[in-house]
Every structure is written in structure tokens, then in C-alpha cells.
Amino acid sequence: MKEYRVGVVGATGMVGQRFVSLLENHPWFHLAVVAASPRSAGKTYEEAVGSRWAMPTPMPEAAKKLVVLNAADVEAVASQVDFVFCAVDMKKDEIRALEEAYARAECPVVSNNSANRFTPDVPMVVPEINADHLEIIPAQRRRLGTKRGFIAVKSNCSLQSYVPAMHPLMEEFGVTKALVCTYQAISGAGKTFATWPEMVDNCIPYIGGEEEKSEQEPLKLWGHIEGDRIVSAASPAITAQCLRIPVSDGHMAAVFLSFANKPTKAQILDKWAKFAGPAQELNLPSAPKQFLHYFEEADRPQTRLDRDTEKGMAVCIGRLREDTQYDYKFVCLSHNTLRGAAGGGVLLAELLAAKGYFD
Secondary structure (H helix, E strand, O other), X not given: OOOEEEEEEOOOOXXXXXXXXXXXXXXXXXXXXXXXXXXXXXXXXXXXXXXXXXXXXXXXXXXXOOEOXXXXXXXXXXXXXXXXXEOOOOOHHHHHHHHHHHHHOOOOEEXXXXXXXXXXXXXXXXXXXXXXXXXXXXXXXXXXXXXXXXXXXXXXXXXXXXXXXXXXXXXXXXXXEEEEEEEEOHHHHOOOOOOOXXXXXXXXXXXXXXHHHHXXXXXXHOOEEXXXXXXXXXOOEEEEEEEEOOOOOOEEEEEEEEEOOOOOHHHHHHXXXXXXXXXXXXXXXXXXXXXXXXXXXXXXXXXXXXXXXXXXXXXXXXXXXXXXXXXXXXXXXXXXXXXXXXXXXXXXXXXXXXXXXXX
């Protein structure tokens, strides 16, 4: 695989920092540009981030001295890279305009943002689940009038925990409805306990927009390409409730499922154990060897113990049992800034690279 020059747009924020951290020593991607708001532009990356570096590992030495560019100076950034990761904190209409500007400048965009997730010809991809949606990119390029430029996005961080567990059960057993309660870490809001002391010993039963995303985005993942657009699936019916809990990293989900053809517990466990997708088949650098890990212990998965499974790129599942109202219930866990955010973005970029979309 050739080496690609990469930019991170929105590099000073928490997800941007995670992208910078993950790109250190990446075998395919070389961090060439960091870009952020005008107040950071002109400073070195080390100066711009300062004491706000929130990653568990030190800032990569190669990133420290990079001079931050203005993210709005699209031509300056695009001229120095083969593609960009986008993790900006802006209004949705501004994000859509910025990402489209990069795409029109013939710079592919791999976005962590939600602004373009429901743009009909923008693929929203979890590499193990719907890699085929990348086939919409030629239609998007026709709309944009580009040869190389396009936008691809990853899905919301919370549904990275439960959708992968549901997916292997869909075709044979027919999931008809799902009830999901998510318990989400503060890093999902771009916070640490130092910057959000109100979260210590606290639980907030509301995360703006999160429940709608949790109910609607899975249906786009399970949708299909029809002409020049992706059409969302009509089912299963999903209802969600999302809570912010005092955990640094790791989103947990309590999942309740009903089926058209109820499987046995052994059949569910077998589906989870054998499940793999294009990320594993292509042996992408960031892909977990075993995507879904099931724990037999009654008190697992646990956030502190299990969120870093397979470098934070696996999904952990436990407590599978029959339910009195639904057919089955279980608990899932994923690392929200790795599998759920920047790590999922890097994995998506690896899939795009492996399939030649950056060439």
C-alpha cells in the first residue's frame, strides 16, 4: 500500500487529538497537515493545544512542530494532502459547507461529524457492516463535479456498541424491534472530569439529538443504494434513551430485541463468534481480529476493564438472556473515541484506501 499524506481538520479538539494520536506510526497514513480555527492558525500544534491535550499517550513528536493552518483556507490545506479527516466543532450548515468545499477542491473527506450523515449520496459506513455503500461515491462525484473529491462519514459513536451486535442476527432471524438504552462517557461531549466537574458523582438523562441519531442512523446503515441515493431500511423499529454517565471513555448499551424467527441462545452466540466483515477480510491495519467479543462472566463487560479490547476497536458483549417482554436482552460496550469516533474514521479511511478511492 502506498503512503498517503493526511490532514486533520479540527485537530485541536478531543476527536482531532485522537486522530493525531492514531496517525503516529500508521503504516499507510502520514500526518502532513493540522488545521483548526483562526485563533489557532499560525501557532505550532503544541502551542495551540497546550494544556488541553487529553489523550492517555503523549503528543506525537512529529505533530508538535506542525504549524496549524486555518481550516477555512481550503486550498492551502488541500494542496498538501491526499485526503483529510474532519472533526470540527461548528454549526451543521457550516460543517456541510466546509466539507463540500474540501470535496470540490478534489480533497476527499472522511468525516467524524454528523452534518452529512443523511445527505442521500454520502455513504455512512461501518466497515464491517455496509462497505458496499461506498459504491455511491461515483454518483456523489457527479453531483459535485469532481474526479477525486467526495465525502464519506462514520456513524454516531453510541450506535457503534449495539448495531454491530444486532447486525449478524438480522438476515436469518429477522430483528423486528429493538429497545436500546445507552450510558455514554463524558469524552463523547469532548470533556474530561477536569473540564466538566459537574459530571463527578452525577448522571444526566439527556444528550441533545442523540436519541434521534440512535433510532435513525442504523436504518441508513442497513439501507441500500437506489439510483443516485442511499435509501434507509424500513425496519427494525428502534426506540432509544441516552444518558450521560460519569465515565471518562466507553459507551455502554442495554439492548432488548424481538425477532420474526426467534433464535436459540446458542445460535446467537455462534453468529457473534463467527462474524467478520471486509475490515477483517482485507486485514486493514486498525481492524480488530475478532470484532465481537462475548463475555460469559455475569458482571462483564465492564467499562474500565474492557473498553480497550483489541486497542479499543472491538465491541464487547455480555449478559445474553431471554426477556419477559422482548425475546432477548444483553449488554454491549465500545470505546467511543476509538471505535466510535477517530478509530472508526481511520478504519473507514483504510477501507477507502484499500478499495482505491483515494487514487
